[in-house]
Amino acid sequence: MATVTEAEAPPLAPRPAPKPPKKRGRLVPYWLLLPGLLWLVVFFALPMIYQASTSVQTGSLEEGYKVTWHFATYWDSLAEYWPQFLRSVSYAAAATVLCLLLGYPLAYLIAFRAGRWRNLIMILVIAPFFTSFLIRTLAWKTILADSGPVVHTLNTLGVLDVTDWLGWTAGDRVLATPLAVVCGLTYNFLPFMILPLYTSLERIDGRLHEAAGDLYARPWTTFRKVTFPLSMPGVVSGTLLTFIPAAGDYVNAELLGSTDTRMIGNVIQTQFLRILDYPTAAALSFILMAAILLMVTVYIRRSGTEDLV
Amino acid sequence: MTTENSGDVRLSGISKTYDNGFTAVQPLDLTVPHGSFFALLGASGCGKTTTLRMIAGLEEPSSGTVHLGDQEVTNLPPYKRPVNTVFQSYALFPHLDIFENVAFGLRRRGIKSVKKQVEEMLDLVQLGEQARKKPHQLSGGQQQRVAVARALINHPKVLLLDEPLGALDLKLRRQMQLELKRIQTEVGITFVHVTHDQEEAMTMADTVAVMNAGRVEQLGSPADLYENPQTTFVANFLGTSNLIEAEVDTRSGEDIVLKAGGGKLVLPRARCSAPAQTGGKVLVGIRPEKISLTHADDAGEIPAGRNRITGRIADSSFIGVSTQYVIDSAVCPEFEVYAQNIERDSRLVPGAEVVLHWSPAHTFGLDAAQDIDAGVDTAEEEAA
Numbered sequence: 001m002a003t004v005t006e007a008e009a010p011p012l013a014p015r016p017a018p019k020p021p022k023k024r025g026r027l028v029p030y031w032l033l034l035p036g037l038l039w040l041v042v043f044f045a046l047p048m049i050y051q052a053s054t055s056v057q058t059g060s061l062e063e064g065y066k067v068t069w070h071f072a073t074y075w076d077s078l079a080e081y082w083p084q085f086l087r088s089v090s091y092a093a094a095a096t097v098l099c100l101l102l103g104y105p106l107a108y109l110i111a112f113r114a115g116r117w118r119n120l121i122m123i124l125v126i127a128p129f130f131t132s133f134l135i136r137t138l139a140w141k142t143i144l145a146d147s148g149p150v151v152h153t154l155n156t157l158g159v160l161d162v163t164d165w166l167g168w169t170a171g172d173r174v175l176a177t178p179l180a181v182v183c184g185l186t187y188n189f190l191p192f193m194i195l196p197l198y199t200s201l202e203r204i205d206g207r208l209h210e211a212a213g214d215l216y217a218r219p220w221t222t223f224r225k226v227t228f229p230l231s232m233p234g235v236v237s238g239t240l241l242t243f244i245p246a247a248g249d250y251v252n253a254e255l256l257g258s259t260d261t262r263m264i265g266n267v268i269q270t271q272f273l274r275i276l277d278y279p280t281a282a283a284l285s286f287i288l289m290a291a292i293l294l295m296v297t298v299y300i301r302r303s304g305t306e307d308l309v
Numbered sequence: 310m311t312t313e314n315s316g317d318v319r320l321s322g323i324s325k326t327y328d329n330g331f332t333a334v335q336p337l338d339l340t341v342p343h344g345s346f347f348a349l350l351g352a353s354g355c356g357k358t359t360t361l362r363m364i365a366g367l368e369e370p371s372s373g374t375v376h377l378g379d380q381e382v383t384n385l386p387p388y389k390r391p392v393n394t395v396f397q398s399y400a401l402f403p404h405l406d407i408f409e410n411v412a413f414g415l416r417r418r419g420i421k422s423v424k425k426q427v428e429e430m431l432d433l434v435q436l437g438e439q440a441r442k443k444p445h446q447l448s449g450g451q452q453q454r455v456a457v458a459r460a461l462i463n464h465p466k467v468l469l470l471d472e473p474l475g476a477l478d479l480k481l482r483r484q485m486q487l488e489l490k491r492i493q494t495e496v497g498i499t500f501v502h503v504t505h506d507q508e509e510a511m512t513m514a515d516t517v518a519v520m521n522a523g524r525v526e527q528l529g530s531p532a533d534l535y536e537n538p539q540t541t542f543v544a545n546f547l548g549t550s551n552l553i554e555a556e557v558d559t560r561s562g563e564d565i566v567l568k569a570g571g572g573k574l575v576l577p578r579a580r581c582s583a584p585a586q587t588g589g590k591v592l593v594g595i596r597p598e599k600i601s602l603t604h605a606d607d608a609g610e611i612p613a614g615r616n617r618i619t620g621r622i623a624d625s626s627f628i629g630v631s632t633q634y635v636i637d638s639a640v641c642p643e644f645e646v647y648a649q650n651i652e653r654d655s656r657l658v659p660g661a662e663v664v665l666h667w668s669p670a671h672t673f674g675l676d677a678a679q680d681i682d683a684g685v686d687t688a689e690e691e692a693a
Contacts, residue, residue: 210367211400213387215414215459225413229404 055282065278073283081267081284085291088263091178091253092246095185099193099242100235102186107197107234108227112206125194133188137255140184144174144256151175176258184252192241200234201227236303244292264288317343318364318467318501323373324523325359333359335523336373341467341516343378346493346500348514350507352546356523357503358397361469364501366390377466388417393460397472399452401444407431407455408440414463430462433492450481457489461496468493470502474509486512507547511535519543521684535596539582541675544594545684551600552681553593553618553640557585565674567593570640574616574672581674590677597645599671602634604654605662615666620644622659632657636665 055073059065078085110121128136143150151174154160163169168179204227212222228235250265257263264284271281318341325334334356341347349357362368364375366387374383382390393414401410411430412423420426431437434454436447444452453473460468473489474482490513493500504510510517511531518528519542527534527543538544541552555569565576565585574593578585585591595616603611611617620638632653636644646665648657657663 205400207396207398207400208402210387211394211396211402212413214365214367214392214394214396215463216388216417217413218388221417226402226404 051282051285054278055286057279061276070279073279074287077280077283078287081264084262084264084267085287087261088247088265088288089291089295091182091185091261091263092243092249094182095189095246096193096239096243098182098186099190100239103190103193103197103238104235107194107201110194110198111201111204122198125191129191133251134255136188137184137251140180140187140256141175144180144183146173146175175256176261178257178261180256181253181261181263184256185246185249188249188252189242189246192245193238196237196241197231197234200231200237204230232303236300240296240299244296247292248288317341317376317378318347318499319376320360320364321374321376323360323363323370323375325356325363325368326371332523334363334370337523337525339518339525339528341499341501343499344497345515346490346502346513348502348504348510348517349520350504350510350517350546351520352505355520357505357520358471360520361394361471361501361503364467365392365394365469367394391466392469393463393465394469394471395453395456395460395473398476399444399456399473401452401455401459403444406441406443407436407447410444410455411459411462413459418463426462430458433461433495434458449477450485453477453485454488457492461492461498464496465498467499467501470500472503472505474504474506482506482509489513511547519546521546537580537582537673538594538675540683541592541679541681542684544673544675545682549597549645550594551597551641551644552675553595554677554681555591555593555640557587557589557591560585560587564669565591567591569593570618570638572618572640574618575614575669576672576674577670580670580672583674583676585674592675592677592679592681594673594675595667595671597633598631598647598649600646600665600667602636602646602648602654602657603664603666604656605664606656608664611664611666614669616669616672617664617666618644619662619664622657622661622663624659625657636663638665 053067054065056067056069056071057065058068058070058073106121106125110118110125114121142148145151151160151172154163154174155172160169160172160174163179164171168182169177174180174183208226208230209222212226213219217225247263248265250263250269253261253263253266254269268281268284268288271277271284318339320337320339322336322338323334324332324336326332337360339360349360351357359368363370366382366385366389370383374381376382377391380391402413405413408427408431412427415423415426428437428440431440434457436451436454436458439447439451444455447455453476456473470489474485477485486509489500489502502510502514511534515530516528517531517534519526519534521542527539529537534543535547538547538550541550544550544552553569553574555567555574558566558568558573560566560578563578565578565581567574567576576585576591576593581591583591605619618638618640620636622634623637623643624635626633627650629650631647631649634646634648634657636646638644644665
C-alpha cells in the first residue's frame with residue numbers, strides 16, 4: 001500500500017532525512033566514568049610517566065636531571081640491590097604463608113562454625129584498622145622487647161635456639177631480626193587474608209558438605225576435595241592482597257628490623273628521601289612493579305582460578 | 310550378594326527434637342521393605358525431610374534406632390552408611406565436571422577404574438554427551454539426572470530422594486517422575502522419596518506414608534489411601550473429600566445407617582474407621598468423582614439403595630474432561646462433584662435443584678472428634 005501511494009505522488013518535496021537518534025542517553029556511561037578516569041590520570045598515569053622519565057635521567061641535584069635514556073640505571077640498581085629484592089620476596093612470601101595458615105582456620109570458623117558469634121569475631125578481625133598502621137607496628141616493638149615476656153617464654157622453651165640456628169633470630173633477641181619483620185608483616189596484613197577467604201568460604205553451599213559426606217567422603221576428604229577447591233578464589237585474592245603490599249612494605253622492616261633486614265621498600269625510601277638519587281629510586285620502583293606483575297601473572301595462571309565460578 | 314531384606318529400612322521409635330525445643334518428628338516406627346518405592350508425603354514442616362535426613366545420617370535422632378537390613382546404623386556418620394541421597398536442588402559440586410561428580414563416590418571408596426561405570430551410568434540417565442561439562446552448563450532437568458546418577462552409581466542399599474523434582478517445571482516433573490520410576494524398576498534398589506506433591510507420591514510410589522505434624526497419619530498403597538482414608542487430614546490432603554457430619558441411627562449387619570440433614574445414608578461397617586456407637590457422631594466422606602448428579606425432576610429414575618442428598622448447584626466450571634460442580638445442600642454448604650463429560654444434561658446449570666447420589670460402597674466413615682478441615686489449607690497452599 002505504502003509503495004503505491006508513493007509512486008502516484010509527484011516527486012516534489014524531498015523527504016525529510018531521518019532524525020539522528022538522540023545521543024544524550026548513550027553518553028551517560030562516559031560521564032559516569034569521567035570522575036574516576038580523571039582521578040586515575042592525575043594520580044596514577046601522570047606520576048607513572050613522570051617516574052618512568054625520572055628513571056632514565058642522569059645528572060645530579062646541583063646541576064639538575066635530564067632525560068638521557070640512561071637505561072643502565074636499571075641494571076646498576078638491580079646489581080647493587082638484588083639481595084634486598086630477594087629478601088623482600090622471601091619475607092613477603094613467608095608472611096603470606098603464615099597469614100594463610102593463621103587466616104584459613106579462622107575464616108573457616110567464622111564462615112561455618114561461629115553461629116551467633118560471627119559478627120563479633122568479624123569485628124575483632126577488623127578492629128586493628130581503627131588504629132594507625134604505625135602505632136600497631138610500634139606496639140610489636142613492645143611485644144617483642146628483649147626483656148618482655150614473649151621473648152622470655154620463647155627463650156625458656158628453647159624456641160629461640162631453633163630460630164637462631166635457622167638464622168631467623170640472633171642471640172636472645174627477636175627484635176631487629178627477620179622473624180620480627182615477618183611477624184609484623186603477618187600481623188599487619190592478616191585481615192587482608194581473612195576477609196577474602198571468609199567471603200569465598202561463606203558462599204559455599206552447606207549442602208555440598210552434606211553431599212560429600214553422603215558420598216563416602218570423610219570430613220578431611222570433604223575439605224580437601226570440596227571446601228578447599230571451592231575456596232580457591234579467596235585463597236588467590238587473599239594471598240595477592242597480602243603478598244603485593246608486603247613485598248613493597250618498608251614500615252615493618254624499618255621499625256622491627258635492622259640494617260640486615262632491609263627490604264626493597266626501605267632502599268627505595270632511602271634513595272628518594274635521604275640520598276636523593278631519584279633515578280635509582282624510580283628504577284627500583286619499576287623493577288619491583290614488574291617483578292610483582294610477573295609473579296602474580298604466573299601465580300594466577302597456575303592456580304587456574306579463572307576456571308572457578 | 311544382597312540378601313532378601315538387606316535393603317529394608319527399619320525405624321524404631323525414632324524422633325527428633327531440636328535444641329530450641331521444636332519436635333520435628335514424634336516417635337515413629339516405620340519399615341520400608343526391600344526394593345520398594347516408598348514415599349513420605351506431607352506439607353512443609355511435617356517432619357518428612359527430617360526423617361529422611363535421619364536415615365541418611367545427616368541428622369542425629371533424639372531417640373530411637375535406624376536399621377538398614379540387619380545392620381544398625383543409628384550412630385554411623387553419613388560417610389559410613391550404605392545409603393545415598395539425591396538432594397533438593399541437587400548439591401552438585403560446581404568445581405567438578407559431570408564425569409567427576411558422578412565418579413565422586415566411587416573414588417572416595419578407593420575404586421581406581423571408574424571410567425566404564427561412570428559412562429554406563431551417564432548412559433542410563435542419557436547424559437553421555439555431557440560428561441565434560443560443568444553443572445552450571447546443564448539445564449535443571451539434566452542436573453537432576455546427574456544427581457540421580459551420582460547417587461545410584463554407588464549401588465546404595467537405599468536411595469533417598471529429598472524433593473528431587475521440586476525445582477523443575479510441571480511438564481519436566483511429569484517426565485522425570487516416569488524416568489525415576491523406570492530407573493527404580495531397572496535397578497531394584499529401595500527408594501525413599503520425600504515430597505509434598507500428592508500426585509507425585511501417588512504416581513511413583515508403591516507405598517505412601519502421609520505425615521502431619523511429625524506423625525505418620527496413614528500408610529498404604531496410593532489407591533488404599535485414596536479410597537479408604539482413616540483421618541480427615543488424609544481425606545482432605547490427598548485429593549478432595551466431601552465430609553458430612555452425621556449421627557448413627559442404627560447398625561444393621563454389615564451396614565451402619567446414619568442420619569444427616571433429615572435424610573439417611575448407608576455406610577459399610579468395614580469402611581468406617583470410627584467407633585460408631587448408636588447415637589454417636591461420625592464424619593461421612595465421599596470423593597467428588599464418585600457422585601452422580603441428577604436433576605430434581607428426574608429423581609424418580611435414581612435406582613434404589615443409593616445414598617442421596619438434595620441440593621442446588623451453586624457454581625459449575627467446565628474443565629474439559631469433566632465438569633466440576635459446587636452444590637449447596639443442607640448437610641454441607643460446599644459439596645463438590647466432578648462429573649465426566651459424557652452426556653451433559655443442559656438443565657444442570659447454577660441454580661438448578663439436583664439430587665446427588667452414590668453407591669454406599671464408596672462411602673467412608675471417619676471419627677467425628679477430628680478437625681473436619683484438617684489438611685484442607687495445607688493441600689491448597691502446597692498446590693499454589
